Amino acid sequence: MMVLYFFTLLGWPLSKWTIIIGHATFCITLILNNVIARLGQLPRNIDEASADLGATPRKTFWRVTFPLIRPAVLAGAILAFTLSFDEVVVTFFLTGRDKTLPLLIWGRLRQGISPEINAVASVIVLVSLVGVLLSNRLSKQVTLSG
Numbered sequence: 001m002m003v004l005y006f007f008t009l010l011g012w013p014l015s016k017w018t019i020i021i022g023h024a025t026f027c028i029t030l031i032l033n034n035v036i037a038r039l040g041q042l043p044r045n046i047d048e049a050s051a052d053l054g055a056t057p058r059k060t061f062w063r064v065t066f067p068l069i070r071p072a073v074l075a076g077a078i079l080a081f082t083l084s085f086d087e088v089v090v091t092f093f094l095t096g097r098d099k100t101l102p103l104l105i106w107g108r109l110r111q112g113i114s115p116e117i118n119a120v121a122s123v124i125v126l127v128s129l130v131g132v133l134l135s136n137r138l139s140k141q142v143t144l145s146g
Contacts, residue, residue: 031076
C-alpha cells in the first residue's frame with residue numbers, strides 16, 4: 001500500500017514496471033536474510049588470508065567470498081521468485097491495465113471454479129513447491145569443507 005502511495009506521489013502511471021519494483025521491494029529482504037546469515041557463518045580470516053596472498057579486495061570478493069555465498073544468493077532468489085510468482089495483493093494494487101497470471105486467476109474465481117483454474121493452480125503449487133524445496137536445499141549447502 002505504501003508503494004502505491006509512493007508511485008502516486010511521484011506521478012508514475014501504474015504499469016508492469018511498478019509491479020516489478022513493488023515485487024523487488026518486498027522480495028529483497030528474502031535474499032538479504034539468506035546472504036547475511038551465510039556471511040555470518042564464514043570465517044573472518046579468509047579475507048585476511050586472501051590479502052596476505054596478494055589479492056585485491058575486488059579479487060577477494062569474486063574469487064573467495066562470492067563463491068561461498070552463491071548458494072545463499074541463489075536460494076534467496078528462488079524463494080523470492082516463488083513468493084512473487086503467485087503474489088496477488090502487491091500485483092492488485094500496483095497494476096495498471098496490464099493483466100498478470102494471479103489477477104487473471106482472481107478474476108476467473110469470481111465466476112466460479114473451473115477445470116482451467118484448477119489446472120493453473122496445480123501448476124502454481126507445483127512450481128512453488130519445487131522452488132521452496134530447491135531453496136531449502138541450497139540454503140543447507142556447506143560453506144566450507146572441513
